[in-house]
Amino acid sequence: MKENEALAELSSIRSLMERSAKFISLSGLSGVMAGIYALIGAFFGYRIVYQTGAGLGYREHYVNDQFVITKLSLVALVVLLCSIGTAVILSTRKARQKKQQIWNAASKGLLVHGGIPLITGGLLILILLYRGYFGIIAPACLIFYGLALVSGSHYTFKDIKWLGFSEILLGLLAALMPGYGLFFWSAGFGVLHIIYGLIMYYKYDSSK
Template structure:
């Protein structure tokens, strides 16, 4: 066996090991759609607050409940779209949708995300709204970084970006709404577009 053939075999083995330990069928289009949903939801939230006649939101207010519903719908449609498009891509690639790699991916993604969600609900119950946007970005970024070990490495860069935006948001809470839209909307569209371009090249 020549050295070139030996190196080729080693490369193929590494590729197989990577595929078996990572879920690589995440859809770039699902990232784009999640960003679009976030921007639409952000526009709805802005309209609700602008037309509420209130200077600030209160926990038991009608507008606040509508904004919570708005956030829930953004998350719901993003998850449903991601499941559909990722399943479609996985089947096309001949990859199992629900295997050890995907279970690890979801578990490691949910641990920081659920912890962050519970913490945010606690401080909202205390009527502390100022850092909500920052916390959403930071915990989401941590969830992405934690899950990136079990999927495509580019997810880590998106996670780092979300954390940086969250820290900036914590430093300048008055710009929280716009930074939230930048993180969950624009960055998702950019990230999804880059992945989508890579998919088309393959």
């Protein structure tokens, strides 16, 4: 009997330590919604890039056009803002349901360690836009986003790390085929987000 009580106490202590060390209010549904936003954005991006309706062939010459790049950048910005806003709203709601604080040491660590690669990548992408190196913008987005996920995964669910590795791999493949950046962008920010969001939801949210 005493042994069972000791095990229960150890389990409780471990749970408390995990709650304080990791940001566990991250919502799986926010990942799903981010993926849906990305696919919607990719649809508009497709309409912008493949204007002629001539099929899904190699279209690098279209994405070298400054006007096209500007419109694609606006679409990407809208997708980013919608994704961040949804993540904040759903994660805040989840934290309140679990009676947890949304802003704690773990969320600060996640923000710092995930933010450094994101900010670095964002600045690099702005430089690439300025210099006209449009063909490697999509790979850079995926790679630096993946690095941010891997870096920040120590402060949240470990599943995020594998999503990060997948994004990095897609980014490297996209770098080999710059004319198909839109499709890799759709796969990374759209399909992978939906898959991992569903996994996280059924693993951590639905049963809690």
